[in-house]
Amino acid sequence: MERITGIGFDLDHTLAIDNTLERVAFERLLEAVLAQGGRTCGTLTDELDAIDELLRHQRRGDFSVDDAVRRFVSTHGVTPEQRHVAAFRETALGLIDDLVIPLPNVRSTLEALGERGIAMAVLTNGWNPMQVRKARRAGFAGPVLVSSEIGVQKPAAAAFETLLRTLGSAPERSCYVGDDPHGDVAGAHAAGMRAIWVDWEHKTFPSEVAPPDMTVHQFDELLGIVGAPVGAT
Ligand SMILES: [Mg+2]
Incomplete structure (x- = not known):
């Protein structure tokens, strides 16, 4: 060469x-949204499949990560707010030291x-x-x-x-x-x-x-x- x-x-x-770091951050967001009175979208398997699909689209450039968070929150019947985006970002960044190898x-x-x-x-x-x-x-x-x-x-x-x-x-x-x-x-x-x-x-x-x-x-x-x-x- x-x-x-x-x-x-x-x-x-x-x-x-990164050991599916962003998937884990979305799982935490799911927990928070449900605790806030949001509704589930099928079984946990369905939820995880939907998170993977959302991340696939986001990584393909169809929308930003902030938009992915807003879509996710909205899909669960909760009005998306900036604090959801901020919480997701904070969670994801906080996972780096543990999950990125x-x-x-x-x-x-x-x-x-x-x-x-x-x-x-x-x-x-x-x-x-x-x-x-x-x-x-x-x-x-x-x-x-x-x-x-x-x-x-x-x-x-x-x-x-x-x-x-x-x-x-x-x-x-x-x-x-x-x-x-x-x-x-x-x-x-x-x-x-x-x-x-x-x-x-x-x-x-x-x-x-x-x-x-x-x-x-x-x-x-x-x-x-x-x-x-x-x-x-
Ligand atoms: Mg690569």
Whole structure:
């Protein structure tokens, strides 16, 4: 691989897992809304399925996380108020320390890449300050570009172009590292970047997406393929 001068990282399932943190925050919100006289929407299984569906839409960019909270509260027969949004955010942020776990070797690999002088940034779909705090919890100290703030979501090429400007690195000398074939690999390719697929769960790469330039199963494999020191094998 041509010498790489900049690397962008996906956050969730690439640098860290969050153990369904936002789902748990919605479960707590459900508890609060029911205590407030709200009505249930089916069985608990139905409720959990509805939370997952709501989060799927929110992550796809159909609406903001604050709107997701308002929709959820309203669905349970309670008039949504700002305090519901504030409570959800506070709950979710409070869960980070307990639920966010960096993937193995992430911290040491990031440190080693930084020592090689490679520019690094995180590009992630989500909301702040949640994503920045998750990135810090994962051991990433650099710039964190979050869709709610840059106004565009992966896989849009504009998101990756914002990343390239932050990295100060040409597309052909930059790579993006992520676990999502559509959002990460296809998105990076559309912006002219190399794509490294993180496949620690040993999944099958979908046939309808152009394959990644490289695949790693463990995060520290990056050290062997990106900006290895001169003379290294
Ligand atoms: Mg991901």
